[in-house]
Amino acid sequence: EAGVTQFPSHSVIEKGQTVTLRCDPISGHDNLYWYRRVMGKEIKFLLHFVKESKQDESGMPNNRFLAERTGGTYSTLKVQPAELEDSGVYFCASSQDPYNEQFFGPGTRLTVL
Template identity: 90%
Template sequence: EAGVTQFPSHSVIEKGQTVTLRCDPISGHDNLYWYRRVMGKEIKFLLHFVKESKQDESGMPNNRFLAERTGGTYSTLKVQPAELEDSGVYFCASSQRGGEKLFFGSGTQLSVL
């Protein structure tokens, strides 16, 4: 069974540009989460999808961040326009409906120069 996959693994962009991160959860997992780790700090919650619906987006930093999960399968996280403080590792995780254990992808290392 394939795990959670994220693309790209690394992205280097300039301030003001747009970047779109993609996450493919484990097949059949209704729950999909985005987390971010900035500068070696804690892993912070961004948002939670249940299928295609946003269950909780309280962790989204500001309106430059837009997450979608059309069709309830893969998800994208767009940052537009990117700022320097957006640099970090963006993790995606998924879990089964009613499941507690989160399965993480390898993350996308985003560097904004």
């Protein structure tokens, strides 16, 4: 069974540019989550999709971040315009139900210069 995949593995952009991260969850997992780890801090929740609906987006830092999951399969997270403090590792995870373990992807390292 293929795991959670993320693309790209690393992105370097300049402040003010736009970046789109992609996550492909495990097939059949309705629940998809985005998390972020900034330097020296713990991994923090951004949002949760159930199929294509946003169940909880309480962790999204501001309106420069837009997450979508059209069709309930893969998800994208767009940052526009990127700021220096957006640098970090963005993880995606998926699960069959919200009460059990979440399976994580390898993360996308975002560096904003």
